[in-house]
Amino acid sequence: MINNHMPSEEPWRVFRIMAEFVEGFEELSTVGPAVSIFGSARTPKDDKYYKLAVDTAYEIGKSGFNIITGGGGGIMEAANKGASCAGVKSIGLNIELPQEQEPNEFQDVELRFRYFFCRKVMFLKYAHGFVVMPGGFGTMDELFESLVLIQTLKQASFPVVLMGSEYWQGLLDWIKETMLGKFNYISPDDLNVYKVVDDPKEAAKIFVKFRKSEQKSGLQEPPGIIRPSTKS
Secondary structure (H helix, E strand, C coil): CCCCCCCHHHHHHHHHHHHHHHHHHHHHHCCCCEEECCCCCCCCCCCCHHHHHHHHHHHHCCCCEEEEECCCCCCHHHHHHHHHHHCCCCEEEEEECCCCCCCCCCCCCCEEEEEEEECCCHHCCCCCCCEECCCCCCHHHHHHHHHHHHHHCCCCCEEEEEEEEHHHHHHHHHHHHHHHHHCCCCCCCCCCCCCCCCHHHHHHHHHHHHHHHHHCCCCCCCCCCCCCCCCC
């Protein structure tokens, strides 16, 4: 009897996944102190949060940190732009999507991923802190995965900075009043994992202070700073 079944392609996925991890580890293992910045790809250039992301990445970069983003538009583009203005490495971890995410022009280190979970490992493994700008489901996923890894001691307790109190306050009230207060699903100490900030310079100081507490500093070479602009 002739076997008409085609061989399964599923086992070959393991090699594609392995290749993404190997490329990511090789490219990012020597990146130095860096901060991952998350946020919505839908943020237009004239939005106040786009400008906030540019300024935040610029101040953090100027303070001695490379910047890692998802490499797309919106907040990701703004953060890569701020990093570029600060003269530090502007890293984009791009994802292949059905609607085809376009890599932004401000990356000088660009990696492409087919699998979200490989990409998320790179965001978390090589970051010395996280900035979460306003965003949608993807941003929430990245935020809560960061918090879970810190809560469960799977990730070093790096700073998590939520930029834009107006955007985050409703969620934070619910976490405190419902998740903690009503149901006791988290511990009071879990509320201390993140900080809410509106000032980019204050955000930068949080990462500098943390590095000093670890008896470490930022980048050794001064960045080649230029004035940031929100214009394309």
